[in-house]
Amino acid sequence: MKKTKNTLEIEDKIKSMQKMQKWQTIILPLLIVLILIILCIFVEQFATFGNIINLLVQVSPIGIMACGVTIVMITGGIDISAPAVMATAAVIGADYIARTGNLVFGSVLMLLVGALMGAINGFAVAFLRMVPLVVTLAMMTINMGIAIWWTMGESIVGLPLNFSLIFNEFTIIGMYIVVAGIFSFILRKTVFGRWLYYIGNNVNTARISGIPTAFVIFMTYIISGLCAGIVGIINTSILSSARPGMGPETQILDIVSAVVIGGVSVNGGVGTIEGAVIGSVFIIMINNIMNLIGVPDYYAGFMKGIIIILAVAIDTFKTKFIRG
Numbered sequence: 001m002k003k004t005k006n007t008l009e010i011e012d013k014i015k016s017m018q019k020m021q022k023w024q025t026i027i028l029p030l031l032i033v034l035i036l037i038i039l040c041i042f043v044e045q046f047a048t049f050g051n052i053i054n055l056l057v058q059v060s061p062i063g064i065m066a067c068g069v070t071i072v073m074i075t076g077g078i079d080i081s082a083p084a085v086m087a088t089a090a091v092i093g094a095d096y097i098a099r100t101g102n103l104v105f106g107s108v109l110m111l112l113v114g115a116l117m118g119a120i121n122g123f124a125v126a127f128l129r130m131v132p133l134v135v136t137l138a139m140m141t142i143n144m145g146i147a148i149w150w151t152m153g154e155s156i157v158g159l160p161l162n163f164s165l166i167f168n169e170f171t172i173i174g175m176y177i178v179v180a181g182i183f184s185f186i187l188r189k190t191v192f193g194r195w196l197y198y199i200g201n202n203v204n205t206a207r208i209s210g211i212p213t214a215f216v217i218f219m220t221y222i223i224s225g226l227c228a229g230i231v232g233i234i235n236t237s238i239l240s241s242a243r244p245g246m247g248p249e250t251q252i253l254d255i256v257s258a259v260v261i262g263g264v265s266v267n268g269g270v271g272t273i274e275g276a277v278i279g280s281v282f283i284i285m286i287n288n289i290m291n292l293i294g295v296p297d298y299y300a301g302f303m304k305g306i307i308i309i310l311a312v313a314i315d316t317f318k319t320k321f322i323r324g
Helices: 005-020 022-042 049-074 082-100 103-126 132-151 161-166 169-189 191-201 203-208 213-239 251-261 273-292 297-323
Strands: none
Touching: 022 273, 049 082, 049 169, 049 191, 049 213, 049 251, 049 273, 082 103, 082 132, 082 213, 082 251, 103 132, 103 161, 103 213, 161 213, 169 191, 169 213, 169 273, 191 203, 191 213, 203 213, 251 273, 251 297, 273 297
16 A cells, blocks of 8 residues: 555544544443443342343344444444344255254354355445445345245244254354454454545545555455354344344444444444444443433433433534544
């Protein structure tokens, strides 16, 4: 990549934004610890080993999809189709497993379906220059329809017992750790990771500097789709079945909330996997607290919407402050 004056300016902006982002990495963990202390005091048996494992299992699906969406959002894009893609991948792979008993290829099929849907998103955004929000909204609708059509609205059952035994709670948590670790390494230590930040800050400057912007953006959506496929495997193993409604539209609210709260800029160019992981834990714990105290779903959605607005407002302030 050619180093230009504009490129150096982008590097300075990235460093400045990352310094200002440190508040999330300090405040959010403190809030999580505070919530844990409150739950341990007021909720009987909350601090048991089994309950903590259960909490981490709840975090893993949202967290893995949040990792994929983080990669996309750093480039300035958005992917709201992840839960619907997950459902499509799950029902197609689970159907194959139920018919053949082949766990390996059925699981691989879920990954391939997720990656394929991501590739369609990526092609439309990167090469056809279509608006990411519109493309992924359309793909969300399409995948919801595919999942219903494939199953005729019924759940797919009769999966081999080995499937849930192989993808047990410890495997699920391990998958989350591995995915987050790999993506964190990519963002911090690889050229591809640096390209994401350059593109998110100024795609035109990145293109002039020699970065293959279209290809990189295309790959980010494939990564997001692949994450959805991984979650398809996880959710199918948790439920021992697959159904078209396992990726509701409301789930994207949790994913975007986790990503934005974790410090990923909606304007692109800023964000970390660590922030998305912390944001995922925070959102799941907020969900658990609201369930424990009996907050109705519509109030819960209202509160999470307010949290997103506040996080976006802070992000907008940071961006204006840095860019003058």
